[in-house]
Each structure stands twice: as C-alpha cells, then as structure tokens.
Amino acid sequence: MRIPAILVATSAAAVLFAGAVTPADAAPTAELFDDFSYSGPGDPLLAQRSWTVRTGGGGPGVPGAVWSSDHVSFPAADGGQVMELKASTEGASGTTVQSEVSHQRKFAEGTYAARVRFADAPVSGPDGDQTVQTFFTITPLDAPMDPDYGELDFEYLPNGGWGETGPTLFMTTWETYQPDPWIADNVHGTVSASLDGWHDLVIQVSGGRAVYYLDGTEVADHGDEYYPETPMSISFNHWFIAGGLVADQMPRDYREQVDYVYFAKDEVVPPAEVTARVQQFRAESVAWVDTVPAG
Numbered sequence: 001m002r003i004p005a006i007l008v009a010t011s012a013a014a015v016l017f018a019g020a021v022t023p024a025d026a027a028p029t030a031e032l033f034d035d036f037s038y039s040g041p042g043d044p045l046l047a048q049r050s051w052t053v054r055t056g057g058g059g060p061g062v063p064g065a066v067w068s069s070d071h072v073s074f075p076a077a078d079g080g081q082v083m084e085l086k087a088s089t090e091g092a093s094g095t096t097v098q099s100e101v102s103h104q105r106k107f108a109e110g111t112y113a114a115r116v117r118f119a120d121a122p123v124s125g126p127d128g129d130q131t132v133q134t135f136f137t138i139t140p141l142d143a144p145m146d147p148d149y150g151e152l153d154f155e156y157l158p159n160g161g162w163g164e165t166g167p168t169l170f171m172t173t174w175e176t177y178q179p180d181p182w183i184a185d186n187v188h189g190t191v192s193a194s195l196d197g198w199h200d201l202v203i204q205v206s207g208g209r210a211v212y213y214l215d216g217t218e219v220a221d222h223g224d225e226y227y228p229e230t231p232m233s234i235s236f237n238h239w240f241i242a243g244g245l246v247a248d249q250m251p252r253d254y255r256e257q258v259d260y261v262y263f264a265k266d267e268v269v270p271p272a273e274v275t276a277r278v279q280q281f282r283a284e285s286v287a288w289v290d291t292v293p294a295g
Contacts, residue, residue: 030265030291032103032234033278036083036258037287041069049288054100054237059179060132061239064093071099071238078198082117083258085238087131091248100237103261106294107137108231111269112152112203115259115278116236120158120167120196125252130161130244133256135201137232144178145185150228152210154201158194161241167194171212171220173227189220198259202271216271231295234261265292 038046041053054067071086089096114135121127132155139150151174158167172188191214202213208227212220238256260278269277281289 032263032290032292033281034288035260036074037081038074041072050104052102061098062093062096062242065096065098067100068097071097072101077257085236085256086253087238087240088253089240089245090251091245096240098239102233102235105231105233106292107234107263109205110263110265110267113262113274114201115198116201117198117257118156118195119255120194122252122254125250126246126248128159128246130159130241131254132157132239134237136235138235139230139232145176147176148230149176150230150232152203156195161244168192169195173210173222175226187222187226191219200271202274204268206268213271
C-alpha cells in the first residue's frame with residue numbers, strides 16, 4: 001500500500017532502535033492473544049480474561065453521550081469472528097451512544113498489535129459525523145498534568161476533525177494533559193488517506209522509542225519525554241468528537257471491527273512476525289492466551 005502525506009519523526013536513536021529486532025525464533029517472555037470469540041458483551045469469559053465493557057457517561061466524546069454494552073458485539077465476519085464497536089447518533093447528545101472495551105492495566109514495554117477494520121461511512125443513515133475509531137493503550141490520569149500518565153494511540157477519523165478535513169489516521173504519544181482548561185502535551189504523526197477496510201496496526205515500545213506501523217510500513221517514531229513510564233491498559237473505542245455531529249435527526253450507525261489483539265512483553269516483534277504468530281495460534285485452534293503477569 002502506498003501511504004501519502006506521512007509525518008514521521010526521525011532521529012539517530014530511531015535508527016538504532018529499528019535495528020534492535022529480537023530474533024524471530026526467540027520465545028517472548030509473555031504474550032497476550034485474543035481473537036474475540038465471545039457470545040456477546042455479557043459473556044462471563046470477558047471478565048474472566050480481564051476485559052471490561054464500558055457503560056455510563058464521561059469523556060472522551062460528545063458531552064452527555066453514553067457508553068453502552070449494547071453497542072459491543074461479536075459477529076461473524078470474513079470467515080471468522082470479530083469484535084464490533086458501534087457508535088450511533090441522531091445528531092444530538094441525548095441520542096448519542098458510544099462504545100469501549102479495555103483490558104486490565106499491566107502492559108508496558110513490548111510489541112502491541114491488532115487487526116482493525118475502519119469504516120469511512122455509516123452502515124445506515126447520513127454520513128458526515130466526525131467519528132474516532134481506535135486502538136490504544138492508556139494509563140489513568142491521577143491529576144492534571146500527571147507526569148506518570150501515558151498513552152499510545154491509533155485514531156482514525158474518516159470524516160476529519162482536529163484540524164483535518166479529510167480521512168486521517170493519527171498516531172499520538174502522550175506525556176500528559178490537563179482536562180480543564182484543556183492542555184495537551186503530546187506528539188503525533190498523521191496518514192492522510194482513506195483507510196476504509198482491514199489494516200494491521202503495530203506499536204513497538206522499547207529503548208525509549210515508540211514506533212508505529214501501518215500494514216508493515218513505519219508511520220511514526222516518538223520518544224524522549226513522551227515515552228511511557230508506567231503500565232498501561234489495552235483498549236479499543238468508537239466515539240464522536242464534541243462539536244462534530246451533523247445537524248440531521250436521522251439515525252446513523254457507524255461500526256469498527258477488530259479481528260484480534262496481540263502483545264509480546266519486552267520484545268520487539270516485526271510486523272510480519274506478528275502476523276506469523278497469529279497465524280500459528282489459529283492453526284493450533286488457540287483462541288486466547290494470556291501469560292503477561294499483572295503488575
């Protein structure tokens with residue numbers, strides 16, 4: 001895939017990091033793999049495997065919107081089963097419903113990966129709302145400008161937003177932030193292109209650098225003060241940007257799908273090797289494994 005308009009940070013440290021690849025045949029210290037073979041958001045296996053389906057209110061997104069487990073499902077797709085995150089609205093905060101699924105907070109250095117299906121248009125209803133379709137890691141913000149905060153984001157905006165007018169993928173690495181008044185301390189890169197369809201997303205976190213890959217191509221390299229210092233959770237969510245709803249009362253329904261998630265602790269795994277490991281799990285009919293210690 002040819003990727004236009006990439007903003008990528010480069011440095012001597014990044015060059016050194018890019019060459020520090022763990023041999024493909026070396027066993028990782030610990031792994032998480034899940035192909036999301038669940039019956040629904042109430043499946044007891046989700047909680048047993050440390051996943052939480054978000055409900056209630058709060059940010060990010062449209063003020064007054066809610067997060068609902070009804071907007072999380074696990075349908076059949078492309079010959080397998082996926083996790084589906086829905087975002088719906090009728091153009092006002094009281095009709096806006098978003099979705100989020102998160103794993104426990106225990107992930108730090110290593111390789112994060114997911115295969116995600118982005119959507120440029122709603123399944124039904126008028127298009128144009130500024131939605132955010134994500135794969136990210138995050139540390140809770142204990143206080144405004146908390147120096148121990150950390151966050152690594154893939155965020156796809158099919159209808160633009162945050163200063164972009166067209167479909168844009170943001171790769172953002174956070175030092176910290178203050179919610180009110182808003183102050184953001186982060187660094188980001190962008191891919192300005194339609195990414196409608198399936199994509200392989202990888203973040204390698206090691207040696208002071210967080211390196212992002214889209215379909216095997218490096219698209220961002222961040223580090224220095226933005227490098228995460230504390231354990232994070234792995235999350236997926238689908239939401240609407242505040243002020244980004246189209247003034248139309250017709251119902252519309254946007255959907256993001258996730259084929260799998262993978263993490264290798266303390267190991268830099270090349271994107272092609274991530275794919276090979278996932279294929280091996282599936283060849284052995286392994287739907288889930290988690291040997292990553294809590295901490």
